[in-house]
Amino acid sequence: xxxxxNGINVPALQDTLxxxxxxxxxxxxxxxVHTRWQGQTRSTATVSEYTLGGTAHARNFEIAADExxxxxxxxxxxxxxxxxxxxxNACLTVGLVANAAARGIRIDKLEIRASGALDLRGFLGxxxxxxxxxxxxxxxxxxxxxxxxxxxxxxxxxxxxxSPNFSNFASSMRVxxxxxxxxx
Numbered sequence: 001x002x003x004x005x006n007g008i009n010v011p012a013l014q015d016t017l018x019x020x021x022x023x024x025x026x027x028x029x030x031x032x033v034h035t036r037w038q039g040q041t042r043s044t045a046t047v048s049e050y051t052l053g054g055t056a057h058a059r060n061f062e063i064a065a066d067e068x069x070x071x072x073x074x075x076x077x078x079x080x081x082x083x084x085x086x087x088x089n090a091c092l093t094v095g096l097v098a099n100a101a102a103r104g105i106r107i108d109k110l111e112i113r114a115s116g117a118l119d120l121r122g123f124l125g126x127x128x129x130x131x132x133x134x135x136x137x138x139x140x141x142x143x144x145x146x147x148x149x150x151x152x153x154x155x156x157x158x159x160x161x162x163s164p165n166f167s168n169f170a171s172s173m174r175v176x177x178x179x180x181x182x183x184x
Contacts, residue, residue, distance in 0.1 A: 008101035026053040033063070041073035042066045081134075085114040088139065091165035096143070099162075100155055109144035137169055 004010070020027035029052050035045040047061040065080050067073025078086065089112040100107050115138055122132035143152060160166050 005101040005104070006097045006107050008098050010101050013098060013102055028053060042076060085116065085137070088137070088165045088169055089114050091163050092159060095159035095163045096141070096155065099159055103151070103155060105145055105147040105151060105155060107143060107145050111142040112139055114139040
């Protein structure tokens with residue numbers, strides 16, 4: 001049995017790639033969260049399952065969110081913007097580590113720092129010409145490896161092409177809203 005590289009079971013990764021090549025329906029994944037308001041600016045999102053290849057898989061995680069006092073919160077958890085940046089970093093981390101392992105690249109250290117600035121006038125509805133979200137996000141990858149720089153550059157370029165959250169940030173997606181109002 002092959003020793004995991006970067007903690008990744010490379011043969012299992014290769015089996016997954018082969019299965020999705022044979023039958024693309026095996027690779028269809030649906031994720032979802034259910035968020036409940038907890039008072040003030042606090043909320044808790046619950047992750048209870050995801051579906052892979054038509055099969056539901058149970059999960060049990062909670063993700064807290066809040067705002068700092070300066071934004072009317074009680075500072076009990078990261079705010080939604082910080083969670084969004086954390087999701088980008090986590091997705092890039094998975095992509096870098098797994099793809100490095102598939103390429104035989106050992107990673108000794110990996111850190112990603114992301115940041116973005118937004119103008120509260122957009123969020124507060126004070127100026128309709130100002131976007132309420134990020135205009136741009138910057139991130140820096142710090143990676144320690146003995147792989148040649150060209151291999152690491154090729155790895156990073158591949159991850160930018162294949163990372164779901166990099167794609168979500170770098171291109172627009174359609175959001176389909178539904179509103180249900182319960183009578184009191």
